[in-house]
Amino acid sequence: MSRRVLIVPGHGNSGATHWQSIWEASKPGFWCRVKIEDWDHAVCDEWVAAIARDVEALGPDTIVVAHSLGCLAVVHWAARNTVAIGGALLVAVPDPSAPAFPRADSIGFSPVPSARLPFPSIVVASGNDPYAAIGYARSCANSWGSEFLDVGARGHLNAASHLDDWAEGYQLLQRLNRKTRL
Structure with a gap:
């Protein structure tokens, strides 16, 4: 993959066995992780500022790979910025009203922007994700103008889902x- 890739993990960051970390380790130099000071106490404005800073450094051709709360941060960033990017893979979009959502440690992510994203995107969801019903993820994809993919009952699509390097996601x-190549 010739483009720069910005990884935006969810609450708590992605550990070494998470597919995002595996992908990042396989492509040093072209892939980087957004720099967040406190992964356990997420403040939307801080995450949006970090994404803006890193996208500016990487360039407008960047593709963003977001997981969970990182997806909401990317959508908030897109609603506040005019910088175009190459596209975004948005995996396991959480619903801030879901019982499992870490409301006390995730400030400012709700309401979730519903405007069409100004770049190509794919939303990937699981049928048994405790952080969002499949219908919520599909509704977000429709609002954002994203392609939608239901990968079946795979949990939160994280390390606990045993995806390893998640070849399907990498495809x-x-x-x-390829879709966004200039």
């Missing part, structure tokens, strides 16, 4: 890259 990223 989606490659498809997004």
Whole structure:
């Protein structure tokens, strides 16, 4: 993949066995992780500022790979910025009203913007994600103008889902890259 990739993990960051970390480790130099000071106490404005700073450094051709709360941060960033990017892979979009959502440690992410995203995107969801019903994820994809993919009952699509390097997800990223190539 020739484009720069910005990884935006969810609440708590992604550990070494999370597919985002595995992808990042396999492509040093072209892939980087958004720099957040406190991964356990998420403040939307801080995450949006970090995404803006990193996208500016990486350039407008950047593709963003977001997981969970990182997806909401990317959508908030897109609503507040005019900088175009190459596209975004948005995996396991959480619903701030879901019982499992870490409301006390995730400030300012609700309401979730519903405007169409100004770049190509794919929303990937699982049918048994405790952080969002599949209908919520599909509704977000429709509002954002994103392609939608239901990958079946795979949990929160994180390390606990035992996805390892998640080849299916990487193929989606490659498809997004080809789709947005200039």
